[in-house]
Amino acid sequence: MKLIERSFELRGPHGLGAKPRPELIGPVLTHLRDRLQDSVRMGFLHSSRPPGRIAAPLKAAAEVRFLGHSAAGPDGTRLRFEVPSFGSAASRYFQQQRLWDDGPQPEQTAFELLGAALHDVRAGSLESDRFDPPLLRRLGAFGSRMLKLGIERIALVDATLPDEAALDAQVASAARDLSARTPQSRRIRITGRLDVMGASQGLLKVHLRPGEAITALWEGPVEIDSLRGLFNQDVVIEGEGVFRPSGSLLRLDADAIAAAQAQDEFFRQLPTGLVERDFRQAARLRPDESSAYARLFGSLPAEETDEEFEAALATLR
DSSP: OOEEEEEEEEEOSSSOSSSOOHHHHHHHHHHHHHHHHHHHHHHHHSOSSOSSOOOHHHHHHTOOEEEEEEEOSTTEEEEEEEEEOHHHHSGGGGSSOOSOTTSOOTTOOHHHHHHHHHHHHHTTOTTOSSOOHHHHHHHHHHHHHHHHHTOOEEEETTSOOSSOEEEEHHHHHHHHHHHHHSOOOEEEEEEEEEEEEETTTTEEEEEEETTEEEEEEEOSSSOGGGGGGGTTSEEEEEEEEEEOTTSOEEEEEEEEEEEOOGGGGGGOSOOOOOOOOOHHHHHOOOTTOOOHHHHHTTTSOOSSOHHHHHHHHHHHO
16 A cells, blocks of 8 residues: 655644644544545545445545644644555556546545645635535535634645645635535436446446536446446436536436436436525625615605705695
8 A cells, every 4th residue: 555645734823833732633633534535535426425335445545544743833733644545545446447537546645635625615616526515515514613613724735736725714615605506406317328337436427419428326226237238328317416506417326227218318418406596695795885775875866955845844734
């Protein structure tokens, strides 16, 4: 097993440094490992919490070991870990045809996938494949909890990423916003050609039209190997559609599949989620922006002068 050293750097106004308070680093040691596991499953399966047991290679890929801690200036603490590379922990996943081009690379680790997800959340990416609704909810909740404890920032300082990734108040807020605007999952049916079967991952890739394809996580009652007779044929596949914040389809949690019939041609199209507009956010004023009422007030001429109005009042007394 090839092990690589990776670190989290914690920042806060007090309680960190060379001798951190246990209640500050304890939750990080306990719960960030879960976020690493979520990111690994998201990277390989497009699902942060698929049903059933975690596959042994994916569990091993997030199996971190704590090496120790050190000061990172007067207000910071660095937590050091060992984590296996994907090429050594999950080598069998690289022996089959790749289901998507931006999937995990053999030389990467769980830290790279978590960092990439944090980057996309910070950017408010509506089309990201690196998070799903459950992961967004957990990142938002975990970030809020860390802030209450007194940790302002958790950075992945040595992950191989274009820019340093971190979990802070901005990312926690962005995760909650993205989660709130993501459409609810719903039952969908799709027709297309079964192009790729990832037996080790339990994944199917179905092509609808040129340039249009969906990835399905197989959750049906039979083993995925029993579906080989449908390979390279038109199929109709059904299950729970999970959507991105934009409303586009992220994946299909499929539990039924059959050879397509003529009447199934109607379903050869990509379904979309129903995006609910946040009217409160739309109505929120920007800094120094006046409301529509304020802009309207005083712009319309009165029907009578103040003197005429007072004279009218006097006649009523």
